Amino acid sequence: xxxxxxxLFLSVREGDSSVINCTYTDSxxxxxxxxxxEPGAGLQLLTYIFSNMDMKQDQRLTVLxxxxxxxxxxxxxxxxxxxxxxxxxxxTSPLGGSYIPTFGRGTSLIVHx
Amino acid sequence: KAGVTQTPRYLIKTRGQQVTLSCSPIxxxxxxxxxxxxxxxxxxxxxxxxxxxxRNKGNFPGRFSGxxxxxSRSEMNVSTLELGDxxxxxxxxxxxxxxxxxxxxxxxxxLVL
Numbered sequence: 057x058x059x060x061x062x063x064l065f066l067s068v069r070e071g072d073s074s075v076i077n078c079t080y081t082d083s084x085x086x087x088x089x090x091x092x093x094e095p096g097a098g099l100q101l102l103t104y105i106f107s108n109m110d111m112k113q114d115q116r117l118t119v120l121x122x123x124x125x126x127x128x129x130x131x132x133x134x135x136x137x138x139x140x141x142x143x144x145x146x147x148t149s150p151l152g153g154s155y156i157p158t159f160g161r162g163t164s165l166i167v168h169x
Numbered sequence: 170k171a172g173v174t175q176t177p178r179y180l181i182k183t184r185g186q187q188v189t190l191s192c193s194p195i196x197x198x199x200x201x202x203x204x205x206x207x208x209x210x211x212x213x214x215x216x217x218x219x220x221x222x223x224r225n226k227g228n229f230p231g232r233f234s235g236x237x238x239x240x241s242r243s244e245m246n247v248s249t250l251e252l253g254d255x256x257x258x259x260x261x262x263x264x265x266x267x268x269x270x271x272x273x274x275x276x277x278x279x280l281v282l
Contacts, residue, residue, distance in 0.1 A: 089270070098173075098259055098273040144212070148269075155269040156202065156225055159212040 062145050062160035068167055074132040076163045078145030081126060085147040088121060089157060090130045093142045102130070102143075132165075140167045171196065173262050173274035181280045187248040190277045194241050194262030200224070201243040202271060203235060206257040215258075218243055219265065247279075255281045 060080045068074045080088070086107050091099040105112045105119045105128075112119045118131040128147075132139055142164050146157035174193045182188050194201050202225075203215040214227040218237035235245040241262075247254055257278050261271035 087270070091273070096278075098175075098275040099261075101270065101272060104270060155263075156214055156217060157271060158214075161211045 060145055060147055060158050060160040062143075062163045064161065065164050065166070068135050068165070070135060070137055070167055070169050072135055074130075074135045074139070074165055074167075076130045076132075076143050076145075076165065078128040078130075078160055079126055080128065080145070080147045080158075082147055082149050082158070083126070084149040085126075086150065086155065087148045088119075088128050089144075089146040089148070090117075090119065091144040091146065091159075093144065093162070095141075099144060135165075135167050137167050137169070140165055173260055173272055175258075175260050175274040175277050177277060178275065179278050179280075181282065182250050183282050184250055184252060186250050187246060188250060188279060189244055189246045190258055190260075190279075192243045192245075192260030192262075192274060194243070194260075195272055198262035198264055198272070199241050200263045200265055200269060201237055201241065202261045202263070203243070203245050204259040204261065205229075206259055206276070207255075212259070215245065250281045252281050255279060 062078045089104040090102040116133045120129045142162040144162045145160040148155040148157045176191045200219045202217040205213045217225040221237045232248045237243045257276045259276045261273045263269040263271045
């Protein structure tokens with residue numbers, strides 16, 4: 057089946073930028089998402105990008121999409137301790153009339169002072 | 170607008186028992202999807218319901234079932250519980266349409282002893 061891969065861990069210092077990377081295999085991906093999960097909580101939608109876009113910026117978040125290489129990244133500027141969480145990349149493509157996302161395993165972001 | 174709600178939040182059962190989990194979607198959302206999240210397997214898609222019909226199904230045994238009511242609320246049922254069913258069960262709702270971004274609830278944490 058289709059696959060989404062992410063590195064498992066990222067450690068950064070408070071105030072630095074974080075870059076979380078993701079690769080996917082489905083060339084028919086339509087939308088790509090970033091979700092955040094804090095301990096004991098569900099997934100919070102952070103941002104998404106349509107497959108015909110290269111970049112999307114939303115406050116401290118910048119999403120870059122390289123469709124040729126099937127590579128997605130999430131940059132968090134001025135990372136804070138409250139950004140410590142697991143970040144999931146997901147891609148969707150039409151399936152049976154709906155869009156069921158395929159998730160990566162998640163990247164644990166650790167922000168230290 | 171209220172988010173996706175799931176009840177109960179925590180549940181302890183023993184092997185062989187059955188369990189029913191409930192999900193209330195965001196008002197106006199008609200699609201409800203269920204996921205199982207475990208440390209070993211990550212996020213795995215269980216099934217999706219739309220207008221009281223199962224529209225998509227993941228690769229889980231028949232012990233896992235679900236339904237959706239006319240008000241879009243959904244329940245999932247797991248019969249003959251196994252230790253490996255211990256997981257965080259997440260529900261997500263979406264509006265039908267060309268994108269169908271999924272919004273997640275906080276999850277139900279099930280522990281099978």
